Amino acid sequence: MSLIIRHRGKPGFLPAWLAAWLSLAGAAATAWARDPAAGRRIYREGVLASGEPVRATLQGDVEIRGRTASCATCHRPSGFGSNEGSSIVPAITGPLLFADRLPRRADLFRGLFQDPLPSPARTAVRTPRTRAAYDQKSLAVALRDGVDPDGRRLDRLMPRYAFGERDMNHLTAYLKTLGAAPDPGVDDTTIHFATVVSEGVDLEKRRAMLATIEAFLRRRNLEVDRDVRRPSASPYYKDEFRIARRRWDLHTWELAGPSATWEAQLEARYRERPVFALLGGLVAGSWAPVHCYCERLSIPCLFPLTDLPEVVEEDRPSSTVYFTRGLQGEAEALALWVSRAHPEGRLGPIVQVFRDTEEGRTLARAFRRAMPEARAARLQDVPAYAEVPSEEFWRRAVHDRKPSLLVLWLGPADLDAYSKTHSAAEDRLALYASSSLLGRTTMAIPERLRGRLGLTYPTTLPGSEEPHLFRVRSWFRAQGIADEHEVVRLNTYLTLSLTEHALERMVDHFSRDYFLECVEHELESMENPGVFPRLSLGPGQRYASKGCYIAAPARDRPGDLEAISSWIVP
Amino acid sequence: MPVLVIPTARRSVLAGCAWAAIAAVVATTPPGRAAGAGDDPKAPPKAPCCADCEACKAAAERLPAAARYARTAASYKVPNVKLLGADGRETSFPAALDHDGPVLLQFIFTTCAAICPAMTGTFSSFQEKLGDEMKHVRMISISIDPEHDRPERLRVFAQRFDAGPRWAFYTGRVEDLAAVRKAFDADSANKMWHRPLTFLRPRRGASWIRCDGLMSAAELIAEYRRMVQK
Numbered sequence: 001m002s003l004i005i006r007h008r009g010k011p012g013f014l015p016a017w018l019a020a021w022l023s024l025a026g027a028a029a030t031a032w033a034r035d036p037a038a039g040r041r042i043y044r045e046g047v048l049a050s051g052e053p054v055r056a057t058l059q060g061d062v063e064i065r066g067r068t069a070s071c072a073t074c075h076r077p078s079g080f081g082s083n084e085g086s087s088i089v090p091a092i093t094g095p096l097l098f099a100d101r102l103p104r105r106a107d108l109f110r111g112l113f114q115d116p117l118p119s120p121a122r123t124a125v126r127t128p129r130t131r132a133a134y135d136q137k138s139l140a141v142a143l144r145d146g147v148d149p150d151g152r153r154l155d156r157l158m159p160r161y162a163f164g165e166r167d168m169n170h171l172t173a174y175l176k177t178l179g180a181a182p183d184p185g186v187d188d189t190t191i192h193f194a195t196v197v198s199e200g201v202d203l204e205k206r207r208a209m210l211a212t213i214e215a216f217l218r219r220r221n222l223e224v225d226r227d228v229r230r231p232s233a234s235p236y237y238k239d240e241f242r243i244a245r246r247r248w249d250l251h252t253w254e255l256a257g258p259s260a261t262w263e264a265q266l267e268a269r270y271r272e273r274p275v276f277a278l279l280g281g282l283v284a285g286s287w288a289p290v291h292c293y294c295e296r297l298s299i300p301c302l303f304p305l306t307d308l309p310e311v312v313e314e315d316r317p318s319s320t321v322y323f324t325r326g327l328q329g330e331a332e333a334l335a336l337w338v339s340r341a342h343p344e345g346r347l348g349p350i351v352q353v354f355r356d357t358e359e360g361r362t363l364a365r366a367f368r369r370a371m372p373e374a375r376a377a378r379l380q381d382v383p384a385y386a387e388v389p390s391e392e393f394w395r396r397a398v399h400d401r402k403p404s405l406l407v408l409w410l411g412p413a414d415l416d417a418y419s420k421t422h423s424a425a426e427d428r429l430a431l432y433a434s435s436s437l438l439g440r441t442t443m444a445i446p447e448r449l450r451g452r453l454g455l456t457y458p459t460t461l462p463g464s465e466e467p468h469l470f471r472v473r474s475w476f477r478a479q480g481i482a483d484e485h486e487v488v489r490l491n492t493y494l495t496l497s498l499t500e501h502a503l504e505r506m507v508d509h510f511s512r513d514y515f516l517e518c519v520e521h522e523l524e525s526m527e528n529p530g531v532f533p534r535l536s537l538g539p540g541q542r543y544a545s546k547g548c549y550i551a552a553p554a555r556d557r558p559g560d561l562e563a564i565s566s567w568i569v570p
Numbered sequence: 571m572p573v574l575v576i577p578t579a580r581r582s583v584l585a586g587c588a589w590a591a592i593a594a595v596v597a598t599t600p601p602g603r604a605a606g607a608g609d610d611p612k613a614p615p616k617a618p619c620c621a622d623c624e625a626c627k628a629a630a631e632r633l634p635a636a637a638r639y640a641r642t643a644a645s646y647k648v649p650n651v652k653l654l655g656a657d658g659r660e661t662s663f664p665a666a667l668d669h670d671g672p673v674l675l676q677f678i679f680t681t682c683a684a685i686c687p688a689m690t691g692t693f694s695s696f697q698e699k700l701g702d703e704m705k706h707v708r709m710i711s712i713s714i715d716p717e718h719d720r721p722e723r724l725r726v727f728a729q730r731f732d733a734g735p736r737w738a739f740y741t742g743r744v745e746d747l748a749a750v751r752k753a754f755d756a757d758s759a760n761k762m763w764h765r766p767l768t769f770l771r772p773r774r775g776a777s778w779i780r781c782d783g784l785m786s787a788a789e790l791i792a793e794y795r796r797m798v799q800k
Contacts, residue, residue, distance in 0.1 A: 524762065
């Protein structure tokens, strides 16, 4: 490219080197000036291209900055907005922002009936407005002055920003990409999901999980087929939601071999058939490899059935949502209970015995970390390596150390072996174990330890059933899958019901981020079949049940457990 | 020195290139170094703007003001339940409110994506603007998500909003905090449905002023002044 510049009445040429430099610089500048990645930082983290925090003014006189002032705080990472009480935060994805707004009945119905709305919000939803498309100039005006392209004032909740042109360029470039296309795993007729199962898992549990998924999908897909076949039958305005109707297709991703190879196997399965999200899942050992894979590809993963989740800080929410913090949560709850129930003055040495496995190490490490420093110094770790620990092992591991508190992070066989060496002289010894390692049954507690052993118990105690449980149980009976492993079935059922609720909320905005946001929003209002006493998430929260009981075999009801602590939240 | 006179058709091309060159220089400026007025967050955007014109401003002024808060007076029976402070210490709810001067109270949760940052920001701005007078005031923020908002999370949240020594954050047991919210007619089945409520009480034993809706710091200060001057 060469640029011709004419002097008055006389043609002339810009030197070729200058023209080339200008052209290259221009191309580079255009690329830098509209950098969606820099726009993403502004949007999600509240950090300007200069590295300075975003600053804004809220409600006229409240200064906010950084992450609090980021767009994602209210409009959420997906850009599809949120609602809370009387405050409705609108969607600002590229296709919606940079096009004329024409209210759509499906979205309006969802807005009206999804959540209870106080009066002003209800009025606002009932009086939808059109709006001219934004462009960068009108967006800058909206951000700075709070006036939309039609001259209407934005809500007081919308902060006022003073972005420079460079940052406006970045932000606009990012907003144009936000929600621009559905995420992978969805086509016009089907949403594809996967569940991950590794070799080495309990086959009965695997069967219970897969049978539940199969029955749920069968029921759901029949409903979808019926709606699609009979478009004119539209009770409760169902026809409005035909745009959102998709069959669900579930792919079982079997993993084999060592866990170090799982990510590559998952990668291959995904290449073969991209899925929108992973649901449930059962693997031998830690869930970490699957967690990391989901993180890398930003694939939502809902409620894997694992005692070894990846426990992450919630400043950077992961793509995986777990029921609990697993064994780590149990150990932390026990540490808190011990500090309350066994006052410092009367407490001698503390011993924890554990198997040198992922489960054992996780429990022992978390228990130590959660102890106050002075107690942790008195805590002695004893890993067990032998297949069947000898009497000599127990003598050295426990009896010679004369602990006043003994934690046995062990399974039924090891606990039984220990009980045979437990003497009456040790009756004052406080004993604890994990119900998760013992299969949550009192049958695993040796007779000699009954009445002495406390168990960490992260689920609802037997005998306190939720009303919804009976409805779900009858559904299982109707499907002919009401056999063993009820906890696996109930948790899988809840995962699928929650997915259904979240997708209904999304209508046809198939964004993975939005899916996770809808999951966060919906869980607390859903009927809980009751495996966990309370399930709740919030923006960025990734562990739905947050506490644990300490329980013991009931004295007056053989075979039953009773809580010896309240619900402990570490 | 020859003067360049450029025909109109070419001006835009050259202007584009020159702007690109300038932009390239700006874009290659190392991070941390001021790169021009366009990067100053306090500088107004360069883009021409219709809201700057008087006609648009006038049009905006004619629009009805956004919904403000509703103000009512109310008496609440304070339940005798335990709260857990951000410092990890337990206290009873009546003790937390037992203050002879003005008390301001809000219900929030730390992961809230919409109204809590705004409400807490108002409290933050209020304490800053009140200055010395804050020594007579007690501000209380109570979590409605107690299982998640443990004391350490409350401490981080308080720091994020520069909470001063007269501003306390509390969590506690789910049942106890549900009783507190119920007593203040501020309960909801899902924390995502909670309302932007701010409560003010001038002195021990007096009734509460209940403000339902988001408030600016100036509005909260006005409510406070009106209350203490009575």
